[in-house]
Amino acid sequence: MKNNAKAEILRVAAGIVSGEMEIVEGCRLLVSHLGDAGLRNDPDAITVVGFESETDNFPVGSQRAYWNPTALAAKDAAREAYVAAAGTAVLAACQALMAKLRTEIR
């Protein structure tokens, strides 16, 4: 289970870094695996947890269908502005996590 969680974190983090996965949605996925991977106290993981906590009011995925288009546009604009300001720290944390996990999973 621990290795499965680590492999999933590696996959998602790589997706965020490459831009294939949207960063807010990706961080929600990452946070859900940190406990099983035993990474809850890892400083880079904590950056991801903090970012996810800050962005949990932004609608992602299927819930977007239930939003009023005007309100959704406003939320998306706020999200883009925030990702532009805080995304660099998260990308660095994802890269650091990937480096650690690649070594461990090998």
Added chain:
Amino acid sequence: MYDAPTHSYDAKRRKFTGKERAAETGLDYFGARYYSNGLGRWISADWSATPIPVPYADLTDPQMLNLYGYVRGLPTTKADLDGHGFLTKFKNWLNDGGWNEDKEAQQERQRRFHQRAEDARKSLSGMKNFTINGKTPAEFARGATDQQAIAGLNAATNFVFAEAQKNFFCGPGVSCGIAFPIGALGALDADAVALSKQLASQAQVGELEAGDGRIIFGGAGANKPLTEASRLVGEYGGRAADWVKISSSNFKAADGVSFETHAYKNVVTGQIVEFKTKFQ
């Protein structure tokens, strides 16, 4: 004559889920029931499931909302015995056949009371490792009247929950947890899990208020800004760089649900606001 149930507990048979008793962080929260402006939430559940803003008012009659109105300004011909328009309601009750309804209601109350006693007997039968008036809970349930069964279950539940609270553990670097005597709750194990979550949540808030939370985002670093730093400044004061996001330790309940508490903290003043539970 009915004797109130008393309990004895065999310490040797108490089997907790382990862990030493750690710093008693948050114990002051047990039993507390208050609303905190800082938290922006009730600390314990409201006992009214459906809030009714003006419960006795007929909202179609604007006079009912007049706080200075008494019996519509006719004190010589009308009276209000309880402040809720008692006489009017009593008259309506008689006109609606209140006496007949009361007999049926009484029978229904008796049926419900008996059913509640049956449920209490069933719950007591599943409890073990302590005694009620010198009997096992199951023995007590078998010989109890309806009233005794209900009182016995209430007393036993309070006793077991109190025992569990003594074994509460939480602190810096130690996940919040609560240990129930194994098997003591029997059929109430689901309640025990729910209670453990409630207590852990309260302890997490206590942990943050005691200054034991860790910073997870924000602060002076330019690359980890808070989404709502300017709103926090506007609402609570300070500068944007003074505010950080903090997190409590994590709690994992027996049913696998895991959560921690997050909040915003002003590192200059120590003010902590806007707590929220984060499930993971």
